[in-house]
Amino acid sequence: MNRRPWLLGGVAGLVLLFLYAPVAWLAVVSFNDSRSLSRITGLSTRWYAELLGDARVLEALGLTLRLAAASAAVATAIGTLAAFGLRRAFPGRGLWTLLLGLPLVVPEVVLGVALLGFCVKLAGIPLGFGALLAAHVAFSLSFVVVVVRARIAGMDPRLEEAAADLGASPPVAFRTVTLPLVAPAVAAGAAFAFLLSFDDVVTSSYLTGVGSTTLPVHVYAQASKRGVSPEIVALSTVLVAVSAALLIAGVLVASRRARASTFVEPNRDQ
Amino acid sequence: MLPSRRRWLVATGLLTPTGLWLGVFLIAPLALVVQFSFATRDTGVARAVLPWTTHAYATALDPAFLPIFGRTLAYAGLTTLFCLLLGFPLAWFIARHGGRYRTALLAAVLVPFWSSYLARVYAWKALLDGEGLVNRLLAGVGLDRPGGFLLTDGAVVLGLTYGFLPFMVLPLYVACERFDHRQVEASYDLGHGRVSTFARVVLPGLLPGVLAGSLLVLVPAAGDFVTPRLLGGVDQSTFGSVIDDQFRGGNNWPLGSAMAVLLLVLVVVALALRGRRGEDVL
Numbered sequence: 001m002n003r004r005p006w007l008l009g010g011v012a013g014l015v016l017l018f019l020y021a022p023v024a025w026l027a028v029v030s031f032n033d034s035r036s037l038s039r040i041t042g043l044s045t046r047w048y049a050e051l052l053g054d055a056r057v058l059e060a061l062g063l064t065l066r067l068a069a070a071s072a073a074v075a076t077a078i079g080t081l082a083a084f085g086l087r088r089a090f091p092g093r094g095l096w097t098l099l100l101g102l103p104l105v106v107p108e109v110v111l112g113v114a115l116l117g118f119c120v121k122l123a124g125i126p127l128g129f130g131a132l133l134a135a136h137v138a139f140s141l142s143f144v145v146v147v148v149r150a151r152i153a154g155m156d157p158r159l160e161e162a163a164a165d166l167g168a169s170p171p172v173a174f175r176t177v178t179l180p181l182v183a184p185a186v187a188a189g190a191a192f193a194f195l196l197s198f199d200d201v202v203t204s205s206y207l208t209g210v211g212s213t214t215l216p217v218h219v220y221a222q223a224s225k226r227g228v229s230p231e232i233v234a235l236s237t238v239l240v241a242v243s244a245a246l247l248i249a250g251v252l253v254a255s256r257r258a259r260a261s262t263f264v265e266p267n268r269d270q
Numbered sequence: 271m272l273p274s275r276r277r278w279l280v281a282t283g284l285l286t287p288t289g290l291w292l293g294v295f296l297i298a299p300l301a302l303v304v305q306f307s308f309a310t311r312d313t314g315v316a317r318a319v320l321p322w323t324t325h326a327y328a329t330a331l332d333p334a335f336l337p338i339f340g341r342t343l344a345y346a347g348l349t350t351l352f353c354l355l356l357g358f359p360l361a362w363f364i365a366r367h368g369g370r371y372r373t374a375l376l377a378a379v380l381v382p383f384w385s386s387y388l389a390r391v392y393a394w395k396a397l398l399d400g401e402g403l404v405n406r407l408l409a410g411v412g413l414d415r416p417g418g419f420l421l422t423d424g425a426v427v428l429g430l431t432y433g434f435l436p437f438m439v440l441p442l443y444v445a446c447e448r449f450d451h452r453q454v455e456a457s458y459d460l461g462h463g464r465v466s467t468f469a470r471v472v473l474p475g476l477l478p479g480v481l482a483g484s485l486l487v488l489v490p491a492a493g494d495f496v497t498p499r500l501l502g503g504v505d506q507s508t509f510g511s512v513i514d515d516q517f518r519g520g521n522n523w524p525l526g527s528a529m530a531v532l533l534l535v536l537v538v539v540a541l542a543l544r545g546r547r548g549e550d551v552l
Contacts, residue, residue, distance in 0.1 A: 005363065005366070005367050008359055008362065008363050008367070009363055009367065011359040011360075011363075012359050012360045012362075012363035012364070015356045015357075015359060015360040015435075016360065016378070016379075018356065018432070019379065019382050019432075019435065020382055021397075022382070022390055022393035022394055022397065022432065023382040023385055023390065023393065025393050025396065025397055025403065026385060026389055026390075026393045029396065036396075037392060037393070037395070037396035038396040038397070038399055038401050038402045038403070039401055074291075077287075078287040078288045078291060079288065081284045081285070081287060081288070082284060082285050082287075082288040084284050085280070085281040085282070085283070085284030085285040085288075086281070086285070087281075088277060088281070090274075090277050090278045090281045090282075091278055092278070092282070093281070096285055096289070099289065099292055100288070100292075101541075102292070102296065102297075103292065103296060104485070104486060104489075105485060105489050105537050105540075105541060106296070106300070106489075106534065106537070107489055107490060107492060107493025107494075107510065107530075107533055107534075107537070108490060108493055108494070109493045109494075109495060109510045109513050109514060109530070109533075110300075110303065110493065110513070110530040110533060110534060111296070111299070113303065113513065113517045113526060113527070113530060114296075114299035114300050114302060114303045114530070115295065115299045116517065117299065117302050117303060117306060117523070117527075118295075118298060118299035118302050121302070122298070122302055134291075134294075134295040135295065137291060137295070138291065138292060138295045138296045141288060141291065141292065145288070150444060195380065195383060195384070198384075199383060199384075199386065199387050201387050201388065201496055202493070202494065202495070202496060202510075206517070206518075215386065216386060216387060216388060219386055219388045219389070220388055220496065223388050223392065223500075227392065228388055228389055228392040232386060232388070232389055233389055233392075233393075235386070235389075236384075236385035236386045236389040236390075237385070239384045239385055239386075240381060240382060240384050240385045242384075243381050243384040244381050247374065247377050247378065247381055250374070250377070251371070251374040254373075254374075255370070
């Protein structure tokens with residue numbers, strides 16, 4: 001179509017607005033001087049100050065970040081291997097695909113209670129970091145496999161063949177050709193796994209132990225008693241601001257690189 | 271060694287770590303839940319003990335739970351529908367017109383989700399309550415509602431739609447990006463109008479993405495209990511919140527397990543209905 005897509009762009013913009021409106025509202029009320037999240041009574045930075053003084057929240061944040069990093073690392077490592085394992089047809093591939101689809105369709109509440117029973121009654125795993133890591137890797141693994149597999153499937157096999165023709169041994173071809181091509185998908189999978197772990201409430205709420213509460217579970221426990229505290233709103237605002245800044249920096253770096261290099265991304269049209 | 275046997279060995283070797291992790295931390299726990307669902311309730315520490323019985327299923331299938339079943343399905347179904355309606359224009363726009371900002375736009379969809387899930391739910395709560403921004407804006411045109419829009423089914427569906435929209439946008443985007451747009455031009459050239467082209471060419475072409483996205487939204491929406499609890503009222507309990515009650519408060523693990531098994535059966539039915547067509551995206 002050669003018309004400019006104004007209408008479609010407008011609708012897409014409205015959907016983005018829908019995604020950002022509540023978060024923008026959170027940013028506004030994080031500077032409110034009362035506890036209310038619905039009415040602005042005055043401006044202050046007191047919630048940011050209280051956040052910095054709240055040892056329990058900061059401790060929970062630290063644990064959540066460590067857990068998300070560990071979970072993303074494990075899920076990305078074994079998920080990338082699995083994605084390469086599924087690259088070519090072999091007997092049993094259908095069954096493996098089925099197994100990898102399972103975590104995507106098991107409701108979180110079911111996974112949570114199942115792992116609670118498993119850890120407490122069968123395996124004797126103490127609740128806390130280990131149990132949380134087991135769960136988070138289990139539910140984020142499939143997302144990594146899906147993302148990396150899609151990239152591998154879209155890769156031009158002629159590039160690897162060319163490397164072999166030019167005398168590269170399979171390990172060298174893998175390191176210098178295959179891996180750089182797949183790397184963006186591996187990074188995307190890792191980011192996805194990190195985010196899934198970082199924000200998980202439902203499954204985690206069954207598996208936290210004494211002294212090892214993740215931030216979302218801490219917030220949930222607190223919120224069910226007296227609502228979300230403005231401190232958490234302030235923290236959410238900081239996290240969104242940081243991720244938005246990283247995104248903008250990423251775009252700037254990528255566009256500078258695109259200008260500096262004459263390489264065309266391979267196989268864009270497949 | 272035969273090449274095919276070697277290929278099998280390599281693939282299985284690469285898949286083994288994943289298989290072990292999922293076997294121990296997903297399959298075994300799920301099997302345990304099935305076992306619990308046939309156990310007898312115990313109020314002590316054991317919580318689920320012998321003898322074997324189907325009592326929990328009889329309770330779970332009691333007509334008293336029927337409205338909860340129906341409400342859960344309605345919430346999940348409507349959420350999926352709204353995610354499709356909102357996600358499609360966004361995914362299509364990014365894939366077709368995003369240019370070199372495609373990846374950035376896709377990432378921008380995920381940025382709001384760095385804030386805490388609960389903070390986002392509470393943001394909606396604050397926006398929707400009696401003195402919230404939505405009600406005050408609507409008051410300007412005389413459409414406000416005393417008490418606001420909280421504790422309604424609409425608030426729950428809105429919250430769920432917001433929470434799961436990215437799971438729809440990502441697979442839809444993949445499908446839109448793979449879609450060969452020349453098919454649309456061919457359809458126009460052959461004299462089809464916009465509606466006919468959409469129904470006969472675009473929709474079938476995007477079906478794998480639509481199915482994958484629908485599944486990724488439908489399942490968590492059916493199991494979620496946090497959003498319905500916070501945005502809906504006491505009467506808005508769902509399947510997920512009833513399961514949660516059995517494990518956390520009521521300590522009726524067999525009943526909770528039986529309900530979890532029923533929820534899984536529901537998912538398997540949805541998967542079977544999907545057939546094999548969504549597979550290349552999911």
